Amino acid sequence: MMGCDAVRETESDGVGEQRERERExxxxxxxxxxxxxxxxxxxxxxxxxxxxxHVTPKNAVVxxxxxxxxxxxxxxxxxxxxSKKNERVSRLQQSIDALRQLRANHDDKQFGHLQxxxxxxxxVHTKIxxxxxxxxxxPLGFVSAIFQFLLRSRFALxxxxxxxxxxxxCAQSAQTQPAFVFTGDSDLLVHSLGLQGxxxxxxxxxxxxxxxxxxxxxxxxxxxxxxxxxxxxxLFAMAYHVNKDIHRSIPDAAALAKKEEPxxxxxxxxxxxxxxxxxxEFVSSLKSLGCNEITGICYGMDTRITELVFQLRVMxxxxxxxxxxxxxxxxxxxxxxxxxxxxxxxxxxxxxxILYSIxxxxxxxxxxxxxxxRKGTSIAPSIITLEMxxxxxxxxxxxxxxxxxxxxSYKVLPPAARWxxxxxxxxxxxxxxxxxxxxxxxxARALILNDKEILLSWDMLHFKAEIxxxxxxxxxxxxxxxxxxxxxxxxxxxxxxxxxxxxxxxxLQSLPPIAELYDYVDSTKAMATSDTLEIGVELxxxxxxxxxxxxxxxxxxxxxxxxxxxxxxIENHAGRPGSNLFDALTEMNE
Numbered sequence: 170m171m172g173c174d175a176v177r178e179t180e181s182d183g184v185g186e187q188r189e190r191e192r193e194x195x196x197x198x199x200x201x202x203x204x205x206x207x208x209x210x211x212x213x214x215x216x217x218x219x220x221x222x223h224v225t226p227k228n229a230v231v232x233x234x235x236x237x238x239x240x241x242x243x244x245x246x247x248x249x250x251x252s253k254k255n256e257r258v259s260r261l262q263q264s265i266d267a268l269r270q271l272r273a274n275h276d277d278k279q280f281g282h283l284q285x286x287x288x289x290x291x292x293v294h295t296k297i298x299x300x301x302x303x304x305x306x307x308p309l310g311f312v313s314a315i316f317q318f319l320l321r322s323r324f325a326l327x328x329x330x331x332x333x334x335x336x337x338x339c340a341q342s343a344q345t346q347p348a349f350v351f352t353g354d355s356d357l358l359v360h361s362l363g364l365q366g367x368x369x370x371x372x373x374x375x376x377x378x379x380x381x382x383x384x385x386x387x388x389x390x391x392x393x394x395x396x397x398x399x400x401x402x403x404l405f406a407m408a409y410h411v412n413k414d415i416h417r418s419i420p421d422a423a424a425l426a427k428k429e430e431p432x433x434x435x436x437x438x439x440x441x442x443x444x445x446x447x448x449x450e451f452v453s454s455l456k457s458l459g460c461n462e463i464t465g466i467c468y469g470m471d472t473r474i475t476e477l478v479f480q481l482r483v484m485x486x487x488x489x490x491x492x493x494x495x496x497x498x499x500x501x502x503x504x505x506x507x508x509x510x511x512x513x514x515x516x517x518x519x520x521x522x523i524l525y526s527i528x529x530x531x532x533x534x535x536x537x538x539x540x541x542x543r544k545g546t547s548i549a550p551s552i553i554t555l556e557m558x559x560x561x562x563x564x565x566x567x568x569x570x571x572x573x574x575x576x577x578s579y580k581v582l583p584p585a586a587r588w589x590x591x592x593x594x595x596x597x598x599x600x601x602x603x604x605x606x607x608x609x610x611x612x613a614r615a616l617i618l619n620d621k622e623i624l625l626s627w628d629m630l631h632f633k634a635e636i637x638x639x640x641x642x643x644x645x646x647x648x649x650x651x652x653x654x655x656x657x658x659x660x661x662x663x664x665x666x667x668x669x670x671x672x673x674x675x676x677l678q679s680l681p682p683i684a685e686l687y688d689y690v691d692s693t694k695a696m697a698t699s700d701t702l703e704i705g706v707e708l709x710x711x712x713x714x715x716x717x718x719x720x721x722x723x724x725x726x727x728x729x730x731x732x733x734x735x736x737x738x739i740e741n742h743a744g745r746p747g748s749n750l751f752d753a754l755t756e757m758n759e
Contacts, residue, residue, distance in 0.1 A: 177188045211580055236309065242297040242342050243318060243328045244335035245472055246448055250481040252448055255465035258541065261548045264503040267306050269546055272508050272627070280625035282574050313471050314684035315645075320469055328469055330475050332452050336360060337432050337443070349389075359408040360443050369389050405440045406431055449479040450633050458483060463615050471683075473502070473641075474648040482531040483659055495499045495532070497525070498539040498550070501634070502641070506634035507627045512543040515632035517592075520642040522553060523568060526561040527649055530657060530666065557748045566668040572676040585685045590638035596632070608632050635717050643677060 249257065279294040319328040322753045331338045336357050336439055339350045343366035348355055353371045373388040396404050417425075431439075452463055454654035459464075460483075467475060480497050506513035506603055514521075525538045532534065538553045570593065593613045608628075616633055623629065653660070653670060662670075680686075 172267070224745060240327050241348060242339075243319060243324060244342075245312075245330045246335045247327075247330040247332050247467065247475040249334060249472075249476065251498070254498070258548050261500065261503055261541070261543075264306055265508065265543055265546055265548065266501050268503070268508045269504065269689075271306070274312055277626040277628075280630075303570055306503065306505055307452045308687070309504055309641060310683035310687050311632075313733070314682070314687075315475070316471065317682045329464065329488060330472055331469055332449050332463060332467070332475070332479055338529070340366070340443075354730060355442070357406050358390055360390055364393055365391075366393070369372055374508070401426055406436070408443075409436055410441050411599040431721060450482045451479045454482040454484075455659070460659055464654070470648055470652065471620065471644070474645050476650070477499075477528065477645075477650070478652055481528060481689065482534065483531055483656060484533055484661070495534045496537045496539055496552075497528070497535055499541065501540060501542040501710060502691060503543065504634040504638055505630065507631040508543070508546055509627075510631055514542050516596040516635050516637040517642045519599065520595060520639065520646065522555070523561065524646045524649060526555050526557075527646065527653070527670070529555060529557065529561075530653055530660065530670065541570045546592070549586075560575060562669045563668055565673045569669075569673040569676040576679070584679060586617050586619070587687075588640065588643070588680055588686060589636060592636045592643070593617060595639040596635045621689075637687060640683075644686075646679050647674070647677040650677065 330454040336354050340360035347365035357368045368390040369387045375386045405424045410422040410425045504513040539550045541550050575591050579587045
């Protein structure tokens with residue numbers, strides 16, 4: 170969501186005719202975060218003109234913004250209350266249904282090879298085809314990648330994850346200073362945006378250029394004007410009646426709002442959601458300890474981890490609260506895996522359990538986590554009972570040592586590929602423990618090195634999703650440890666716990682951003698021929714050598730056995746720049 174200052178409004182002149190002539194030259198946004206990037210990129214130091222749609226002639230206006238930097242705030246949801254659980258489950262179920270349809274419509278033979286992406290300059294006016302009837306599935310880390318991009322851009326200071334739903338923070342910002350609020354959430358029509366606050370939905374925004382000036386065309390909604398036309402003081406009561414019966418029309422709801430006094434208790438509870446933010450456990454407990462630097466503590470944190478952390482109570486050094494057996498909840502993101510198999514989050518469960526136990530350092534009263542994930546073709550929770558953090562200390566030390574050792578084992582790999590190799594070990598180790606079939610070394614090697622020659626299949630996509638799930642866990646763990654380090658002054662940490670946490674934080678420090686971990690980059694381009702062949706022998710061990718977490722082996726015998734092959738392959742490929750090193754790696758495995 171974002172708000173931008175409206176500097177001046179003038180009446181529209183011929184906007185509708187011009188809009189029809191230039192319709193083919195525009196691009197309609199495919200989604201909220203995509204539109205957000207387009208809006209930002211169009212503000213590159215030139216005058217930006219915002220134009221409301223001519224669909225409703227009475228409201229057609231041109232808003233000219235003379236200042237190149239008009240962006241005031243970009244808010245991301247940091248926490249959704251438990252009352253939104255059913256809505257979250259419904260949205261995740263829609264993604265699973267889309268995944269099932271994708272699986273039903275595509276057999277292995279229809280995938281072919283992974284194509285190297287084509288890079289070209291970004292152009293918001295490029296025409297794109299109409300959306301497919303098949304609902305798109307948001308890739309894991311998509312929103313996180315956008316968020317991390319914004320934090321590295323000139324919009325960093327305007328970007329924040331808020332301790333609640335973003336719509337209320339947008340509304341409060343619009344009340345303090347007139348603003349356009351771009352959003353995908355229709356709830357903002359109910360919020361009080363002040364006398365001049367305006368809502369525009371991402372789906373209604375298009376782009377075009379007129380007289381050399383970039384323009385946006387969109388439908389504007391002015392909540393205050395809508396209420397005035399309906400002869401209502403505000404839209405709360407009308408929205409309340411619509412919420413009671415979603416099939417009720419707006420005129421009927423408005424009529425009820427005029428003549429009926431809503432049930433006092435229910436109506437108050439409904440209105441409270443749109444008037445003031447309920448402080449999370451995390452924020453209220455920090456304030457009680459005298460800490461008001463909430464923004465600084467949460468800066469740069471991914472929304473996936475804030476959703477967990479904002480459920481915690483920060484226990485101060487003098488807090489003697491007894492163990493209450495509190496339960497957290499988390500919605501695991503949908504992975505693009507094979508819906509006919511167990512969830513691709515399953516192999517990384519041991520890492521997630523360590524993550525949850527780490528959170529007990531902040532809030533010792535937490536004893537379990539309700540984990541929502543795909544079970545077959547439905548979303549269902551699993552209850553994870555946590556080991557007390559005192560018993561987790563040794564596991565933290567072992568995990569840190571294992572990560573450090575693995576980093577050394579794969580040090581010839583570029584950083585992102587090195588961490589993908591670690592994720593592969595986590596996945597294969599989990600499957601080995603469960604006595605499940607392991608993927609071939611060539612499959613592991615291809616996904617670690619981003620081999621575009623690989624033949625895609627549902628098994629390969631599922632394996633890739635399992636790797637992404639493991640990386641997602643490591644990323645959350647890294648951020649949880651950063652949270653703890655920022656809260657150290659308010660936590661009662663024993664020296665042993667503090668040392669173990671710091672050791673693990675240090676081990677995870679080199680974990681790259683999500684966009685680099687998941688993106689396509691051919692790792693061999695940054696490696697010498699000898700390094701590529703040597704790592705091929707090393708990666709072959711992944712599928713054949715049992716290596717539990719914390720038990721990294723050097724496997725010298727395996728390396729010696731492959732040393733002669735490495736030397737031979739280097740000699741055979743010398744002077745043959747057109748040859749494919751991955752073919753050589755495959756030969757080594759035969």
